[in-house]
Amino acid sequence: MIKLDFHPAGRHFLQIPGPSPVPDRILRAMSYPTIDHRGAEFGVLGLKVIEGMKKIFKTEQPVIIYPASGTGAWEAALVNTLSPGDAVLMFETGQFATLWKKLADNLGLAPQFLGLPGSEGWRQGVQANMIEERLRADTGHKIKAICVVHNETSTGVTSDIPAVRRAIDAAGHPALLLVDTISGLGCTDYRHDEWGVDVTISGSQKGLMLPPGISFNAVSPKARAASKLAKLPRSFWAWDEIIEMNRTGYWPYTPNTNLLYGLSEAIDMMLEEGLDKVFARHARLAEACRRAVRGWGLDIQCADPAVYSPVLTGVMMPEGIDADAVRKIIYERFDLSLGTGLGKVKGRMFRIGHLGDCNDLTLMAALAGCEMGMKLAGVTLAGSGLPAAMDYLASVPGGLLA
Ligand SMILES: *Cc1c(COP(=O)(O)O)cnc(C)c1O
Secondary structure (H helix, E strand, O other): OOOOOOOOOOOOOOEEOOOOOOHHHHHHOOOOOOOOOOHHHHHHHHHHHHHHHHHHHHOOOOEEEEOOOOHHHHHHHEEEHHHOOOOOEOOOOOOOHHHHHHHHHHHHEEEEEEEOOOOOOHOOOOOOHHHHHHHHHOOOOEEEEEEOOOEEEEOOOOOOHHOOOOOOOOOOOOEEEEEEEOOOOOOOOOOOOOOOOOOEEOOOOOOOOOOOOOOOEEEEEHHHHHHHHHHOOOOOOHHHHHHHHHHHOOOHHHHHHHHHHHHHHHHHHHHOHHHHHHHHHHHHHHHHHHHHHHHHHEEEEEOHHHHHHHOOOEEEOOOOOHHHHHHHHHHHHEEEEEOOOOOOOOOOOOEEOOOOOHHHHHHHHHHHHHHHHHHOOOOOOOOOOOOHHHHHHOOOOOHHHO
């Protein structure tokens, strides 16, 4: 029996692909006293996090911070730019793309869900050529926005966003480009301005290493112009009033003060390390993880090496094995949380998160927990996956030497 007041000795291994572990430095920053959100000191904090997030999104344009989970920022992106019945082209990469599409349906939009047949799309990235083809056929420009997920957290696939931009431009189509990088931001390169993205959506509890509770819209001038004509009802999510008040570091309503302290610290940490180093660190751990999976003789959910995610790895279970039963054993025996299979791949795979505050030994411990648990669950492995991961980590310097 698991009791709420019980936690075993040692740190819980939170290896799900978000929420990711919150570093002590951020936890401490969040424990500062809550201050007056209309006072002078707050304005300094507000301006700092807004300016800092522009660096993380690589944009000169406004970044809006909502006291909401990522789903809120998804909704905000749609209601600020679109009108009832508008056609939007969304690409099915996995469960998060599917949930965003459902949200668009619920808002009264007319999403067209493009994807590869069957569950094949759940092993691949966004197919820019399919988007280009669909846009070329849309001669009347009925499609008002293209929505894609940058890092599909349900499968472990990171799509090529510049390729999507090129496809839209090649078709000469005026639709907006909306990108969810809720789990990609802070883990892998992202360039809101350079890639010509109109609205970028992100959240706090993945690469930014914060608890859940804040989310973001980075918005282009074209998206702001669209918002002047967009007719979907909105109030809490409306950009204009927030952007206006943000000029002095304040919000129209009560912002998430203590999470903003944490965000300020997270921005400092990432910029001190250097974004390129942050991304290289993620790529290195992801490669080690994939080597372990191959050592086990198991398949990686992402079938295209060009779009392997540096954030998480999806591990497919052999036929006849319930991935959630394996996860349960690993959780109960080793205090290690892994991501469940979502939607179409429920029970077929589990996900190992290697994002944010994670280092070589965190990953090795997590892989050891997976290996022990899989053996206990009766999964037939080709061999140990640990040596391949260890050899790779030892041969490619990381940590203090990176
Ligand atoms: C986590 C996640 C979401 C959902 O965010 P919530 O904070 O759970 O609302 C959406 N898209 C992607 C890609 C995610 O990883």
